[in-house]
Structure formats: C-alpha cells, structure tokens
Amino acid sequence: MTLEARSLGRRGLAVSRLGLGLAALGRPGYITLGRDRDLGTQRDPETMYQRAAAVLDAARAAGVRYLDAARSYGRAEEFLARWLRERAVPADATTVGSKWGYAYAAGWRVDATVHEEKALTLERFRVQLAESRALLGERLALYQIHSATLESGCLDDPALLAALAEARRSGTVQAIGLTLSGPRSADTLRAAFEARVDGEPVFDAVQATFNLLEPSLAPLLAEARARGMGVVAKEVHANGRLTAANGRPEDSALVARLRVHAARGGLAVDQLALAFVLAHDAVDVALSGAATPAQLASHVAAAGAAIPPEVRAALAGEAESPEPYWRTRASLPWA
Numbered sequence: 270m271t272l273e274a275r276s277l278g279r280r281g282l283a284v285s286r287l288g289l290g291l292a293a294l295g296r297p298g299y300i301t302l303g304r305d306r307d308l309g310t311q312r313d314p315e316t317m318y319q320r321a322a323a324v325l326d327a328a329r330a331a332g333v334r335y336l337d338a339a340r341s342y343g344r345a346e347e348f349l350a351r352w353l354r355e356r357a358v359p360a361d362a363t364t365v366g367s368k369w370g371y372a373y374a375a376g377w378r379v380d381a382t383v384h385e386e387k388a389l390t391l392e393r394f395r396v397q398l399a400e401s402r403a404l405l406g407e408r409l410a411l412y413q414i415h416s417a418t419l420e421s422g423c424l425d426d427p428a429l430l431a432a433l434a435e436a437r438r439s440g441t442v443q444a445i446g447l448t449l450s451g452p453r454s455a456d457t458l459r460a461a462f463e464a465r466v467d468g469e470p471v472f473d474a475v476q477a478t479f480n481l482l483e484p485s486l487a488p489l490l491a492e493a494r495a496r497g498m499g500v501v502a503k504e505v506h507a508n509g510r511l512t513a514a515n516g517r518p519e520d521s522a523l524v525a526r527l528r529v530h531a532a533r534g535g536l537a538v539d540q541l542a543l544a545f546v547l548a549h550d551a552v553d554v555a556l557s558g559a560a561t562p563a564q565l566a567s568h569v570a571a572a573g574a575a576i577p578p579e580v581r582a583a584l585a586g587e588a589e590s591p592e593p594y595w596r597t598r599a600s601l602p603w604a
Contacts, residue, residue, distance in 0.1 A: 278499030288335030295345025298379035303514025341371030366411035446474035474499035540571030
C-alpha cells in the first residue's frame with residue numbers, strides 16, 4: 270500500500286501519516302510492555318543500532334517519511350544520523366524531528382534509578398540544539414520542547430520563546446514544536462496557542478498523546494490544525510497497553526474486549542489502535558513505536574484500515590479519564 274502524504278503545519282514539512290518514533294530503539298530501557306520479548310537481553314549499543322537500522326530500513330521501504338527522535342532517547346539521534354549516512358538517504362526522502370529538554374541519564378542501564386533529567390530552560394535549549402545539530406546537521410527539520418507543561422514555566426519565558434523563534438528565523442531548523450504530557454495537556458496546548466514573538470506564533474506543530482484510552486485532546490488537536498499547526502500523535506498504543514503484549518492483570522478485561530472489537534474489524538489489536546488514531550483527520554502523523562520490523566509491518570498494514578461504525582461506537586466506551594490514564598502510565602516499569 271502507499272502511505273498517505275501530508276504537509277505538516279504552516280511550514281509545509283513533507284510527512285507521511287504514519288511516522289516512526291525512536292523512543293524504544295535508541296536506548297536499552299523504555300516503558301513499553303512486551304519489551305523483553307521484542308529485544309531480549311542483548312542490548313549493547315551496536316546490537317541496538319542494528320535493530321534500529323532494521324526497523325528504519327523497513328520504514329523507508331514502506332514509505333514512512335517522518336522520523337522522530339529526542340536528546341533523551343539514549344543514542345537515538347546518533348543511530349539515526351548513522352543510518353542516514355550509511356544508507357545515503359536523500360535529504361528530500363525523510364523529514365526528521367527531534368526534541369530538547371530532557372537529558373539521558375541512565376548510563377545505558379535498564380535498571381537505572383533515573384532515566385531522564387528535565388530542564389526546560391534557555392541554557393538547556395542552546396546546549397541541546399547544538400548537540401542535535403552536531404549529529405543531524407541540516408536534516409533536523411522540526412525541533413520540539415519535550416513534554417512542555419505549564420508548571421515548567423517554558424511558555425512564560427520570553428527569552429526562551431525568542432530563542433526558539435530565532436532558531437527558525439535563522440534557518441537553523443525549519444519548524445518549532447512542543448510535545449505534551451500529563452493530565453493538564455489541554456491547558457498547556459491552549460497556552461501554546463497564545464505564544465507569540467513579534468506577533469508571530471512560536472509553535473508550528475504539536476505532538477500529543479492520543480489514543481483510544483486517552484482521546485480527550487481530539488477537539489483541541491482539531492483546533493491546532495485549524496490554526497495552522499501540524500499535529501503528531503504519540504503513544505498511540507498507550508505504551509503497549511493497546512497491543513497483545515499487554516499482560517497486566519488490571520487490563521485483562523480491556524484486552525479481551527479489544528480482541529473482540531479488533532476481530533469485528535478484521536484487525537489485530539495493535540492495528541485497531543492505530544486505525545482509531547488515523548481515523549481522526551486532525552492527526553497529520555501517527556507515530557509507530559515499533560521495536561521490530563514485524564511490528565512496523567503490522568502498523569503499515571493498519572494505516573489504510575477502516576473501522577466499522579459499530580466498532581467505533583464501541584471503542585468510545587473504552588476511554589479513560591485523563592487523571593487515571595496518566596497515573597497508570599506513570600506506574601509502568603522501565604524494561
């Protein structure tokens with residue numbers, strides 16, 4: 270199948286509706302259920318790079334254009350830069366996004382006490398922009414605040430906002446975005462709508478958690494797109510809760526129902542979750558968090574799937590309130 274193409278936001282970045290996020294591929298530990306099955310125990314940097322390259326190869330073959338990394342994803346930017354170089358991928362064949370704000374702190378350990386350290390400050394932005402550019406160079410098209418929140422103060426910092434706008438104005442990056450996290454994501458996005466420098470909107474794109482368990486941002490994401498912002502959906506599988514890998518006893522009834530819903534649509538559970546997200550036209554890109562080529566193939570196959578109306582109606586009943594959803598996410602173990 271051919272993946273649908275989109276222009277991401279007012280800056281017109283060329284993307285496909287299915288993108289690939291590297292959160293699970295750039296470091297040995299992450300909070301995705303089923304990770305032991307996917308990766309096994311051998312997770313040295315070279316082995317992880319080869320796994321990442323295999324998934325990136327599959328994504329390129331399938332027509333995935335948008336690739337998403339972050340400074341805190343271990344060596345994700347390094348792996349991506351190496352893959353682009355080794356495969357001699359043309360500059361116009363992919364659009365690369367990355368994020369600043371968290372620093373990787375796990376020391377390549379799955380059992381680290383602290384995996385990421387957050388600082389949404391002007392100093393952190395300047396340091397990490399230089400680091401990302403040193404690895405990705407002009408490939409870095411979209412640079413995003415990683416998990417912006419009202420509490421962090423990043424949206425109320427005139428010097429930081431001016432630096433973000435200047436990075437775009439100078440051509441250091443093509444577009445500026447922010448990602449959202451937590452039960453107050455809606456309030457953060459509303460504040461981002463109002464962020465201006467010299468009368469110009471600061472943010473060209475938003476990346477938000479959006480899935481059938483946490484669909485509460487749907488109206489605001491539609492508003493973001495109407496305002497000219499690109500919309501990227503992350504955690505479409507709820508960190509593995511919306512896949513067959515979910516063995517949490519607390520979710521056993523949920524998984525059983527999802528299997529029934531998926532079967533009615535002729536889909537696997539992970540495909541149903543992705544098709545739900547892509548059914549929302551406000552979403553420009555839904556990120557696959559695939560850790561294996563087989564998972565990526567399943568997600569590609571779901572990109573054009575239609576969900577029967579009766580199944581969509583049933584899925585509305587699976588939504589959780591934001592507060593309990595985010596409490597559950599915070600309880601998931603690094604593995």
